Amino acid sequence: DQQVKQNSPSLSVQEGRISILNCDYTNSMFDYFLWYKKYPAEGPTFLISISSIKDKNEDGRFTVFLNKSAKHLSLHIVPSQPGDSAVYFCAASVSGTYKYIFGTGTRLKVLA
Amino acid sequence: DAMVIQNPRYQVTQFGKPVTLSCSQTLNHNVMYWYQQKSSQAPKLLFHYYDKDFNNEADTPDNFQSRRPNTSFCFLDIRSPGLGDAAMYLCATSTLAGTSTDTQYFGPGTRLTVL
Numbered sequence: 258d259q260q261v262k263q264n265s266p267s268l269s270v271q272e273g274r275i276s277i278l279n280c281d282y283t284n285s286m287f288d289y290f291l292w293y294k295k296y297p298a299e300g301p302t303f304l305i306s307i308s309s310i311k312d313k314n315e316d317g318r319f320t321v322f323l324n325k326s327a328k329h330l331s332l333h334i335v336p337s338q339p340g341d342s343a344v345y346f347c348a349a350s351v352s353g354t355y356k357y358i359f360g361t362g363t364r365l366k367v368l369a
Numbered sequence: 370d371a372m373v374i375q376n377p378r379y380q381v382t383q384f385g386k387p388v389t390l391s392c393s394q395t396l397n398h399n400v401m402y403w404y405q406q407k408s409s410q411a412p413k414l415l416f417h418y419y420d421k422d423f424n425n426e427a428d429t430p431d432n433f434q435s436r437r438p439n440t441s442f443c444f445l446d447i448r449s450p451g452l453g454d455a456a457m458y459l460c461a462t463s464t465l466a467g468t469s470t471d472t473q474y475f476g477p478g479t480r481l482t483v484l
Binding site for chain 2: 259261266289291293298299300301302303306346350355356357358359360361362
């Protein structure tokens with residue numbers, strides 16, 4: 258039972274354009290969502306998060322949007338840079354449970 | 370630099386031969402996690418410690434055990450590795466676990482091969 262789904266295993270985008278990575282979840286109890294970036298041979302690193310009380314959170318080139326009614330979140334990267342090429346994981350949590358459920362990841366390739 | 374360290378980075382063991390993976394942290398975080406990640410799959414939480422309190426996931430096989438002798442160290446013991454246990458094992462820490470501003474810090478992982 259995959260509670261967090263990233264249905265696109267890969268995405269290619271031209272440098273300078275927008276990258277949009279999507280994530281869907283099924284558990285309506287989730288109230289905190291995170292995006293991680295993972296380079297080969299490294300562990301995932303935290304990128305940006307959003308609480309369910311918000312529908313948008315921005316940090317520089319990265320913006321996460323949350324649509325609670327659709328149980329959908331997306332990560333926008335604008336403008337995309339070659340260094341953004343990595344695997345991106347979304348994760349979801351219910352506050353107070355100390356548990357994070359991860360999606361399967363989307364491999365982003367930014368073409369120069 | 371404060372960080373999460375995993376040793377070894379690559380571990381080869383034989384079918385049925387016990388193996389221990391280690392994780393240490395210099396962040397002084399109170400929560401430590403172990404995840405198993407197989408190729409093209411999501412990292413799967415095996416268990417976590419909140420300080421010394423051990424929390425096992427319901428579907429974590431009994432073959433997997435963990436020890437946390439102090440704040441800095443956490444070990445993953447696989448008592449009798451099977452071929453299906455070959456995976457990347459990720460250790461993570463957090464300090465505000467369960468709050469709305471929490472984040473996890475991951476180590477680089479240990480890739481386990483079972484022959």
